[in-house]
Amino acid sequence: MIPVITGPTATGKTDFVLNLAKEIDLEIINADAYQVYKYMDIGTAKPSLEERKQIKHHLIDILTPDKTYSAGDFFDNAEKLIEEILAKNKKPIIVGGTGLYVETLQKGLFKGPPRNEQIRNEFRNIIKDKGLQYLYEHLKKIDPEYALKISENDSVRIIRALEVYEILKIPFTEAHRIYHKYPKFQYKIYVFYRKRQNLYDRINKRVDTMIKFGWVDEVNNLKNMGYSKDLPSMKAIGYCEIYDYIEGKMDLDETIQKIKKRTRNFAKRQLTWFRHMQNVEWVDVENYDMKDLINKIISDYDCSI
Structure with missing residues (x-):
């Protein structure tokens, strides 16, 4: 079975998989609907260039923001990539919180x-x-x-x-x-989650960090490049809000609070989606230290090959 690490935003999926990659020879297939877009780095919580040098990531920065990307595109791309990675005797792992993409892998298209x-x-x-x-x-x-x-x-x-x-x-x-x-592969789907208030605290802190590291400048650059806030890619949380701030429709504090609220509501919707999915394993990451969680996934992976 191919492991899938999914769950609400800000649960620590990326950090976990980067640590997992130190133990097994794997390549990551991105299952986030917006990390496929170039120039949208900070607001999509994209792995850094340094992190992507350490471990091979697929389906990141493959499109400009004026293009569309669908669950069908993801399904076809992911299956092709899994075959290629396995042919290299490496282990593919799917990582991302877009529930529709994960469910499409599981059920087919x-x-x-x-x-x-x-x-x-x-x-x-x-x-x-x-x-x-x-x-x-x-x-x-x-x-x-x-x-x-x-x-x-x-x-x-x-x-x-x-x-x-x-x-x-x-x-x-x-x-x-x-x-x-129907899908070519079987998947072991892990839904990472945290206690609600802890998750909300992480979301709020992450939004503050994104602003600190230049999210407003990132959106301003997109605007100057001619990318409209009406594009499907700009449905990624925070981008339209920052567009409105740049255009003088909101002050910065109001913008930040709105982004935090939208992100918290998005996390609720993600949880609702995963609760309706069958054959998933819920993982309370607060019950594990990193080493134990890594050992759990490695053990499951080895047993499924």
Whole structure:
């Protein structure tokens, strides 16, 4: 099995894996949705250049911020990299807190038709005219099985299901059965976590450290390079807030407090995501010292090969 180290932001995943790398010959595959972007280093808590020299990292700095990156891209890239790393007789390890990416590795990927913006815009216009409930009722008629699995307020999934139906003329549920790509590998998923208040304290301190080490300058450079705050890459927490600060819409203290709050709320959402995943092992990192935690992962890895 391939180990996956995941969990909420600021739990200490990167620090742990860098210490683990001193004991076994491994290469890291990044599973963070925003560390793939160049020029976004401080705000994404990207491993430093020095750390990346010590141990090989993959899927970091592979795109400029105006590009898009999806769970499907990650799935394909990660499987290819795992094969390459194993062929070198090294150990791959997945590290990152993007739950969707981790779950995609575990369950596989729907390889159906790509997005069709014309169709999506038609559905968005229907929502404006008749409401989301109208589309949900339509979905219930053509694919009641899938409609029961999702919320009637989940516009993203409703539109995608209807988009696929428009293209393939079959229900989304049936399309999943036909076009699903199953994973090549099995994974041992460790969800690192800490006591809530301790985690929140770490988040708050980390945001302060990011500001101290030049996060505002980083965002200002992105702005001067022409990268709009409306880009998907700028959904990374803190970037839009700092854009607003630079544009005079908030003072710095207000900006920092807003980033801290958003990050704490994000950590809650990450935990909720992982709680809904099956076959994961929860690891309270506060119950281990670094050496014991390293020995635990090494023992599990050796037993699974």
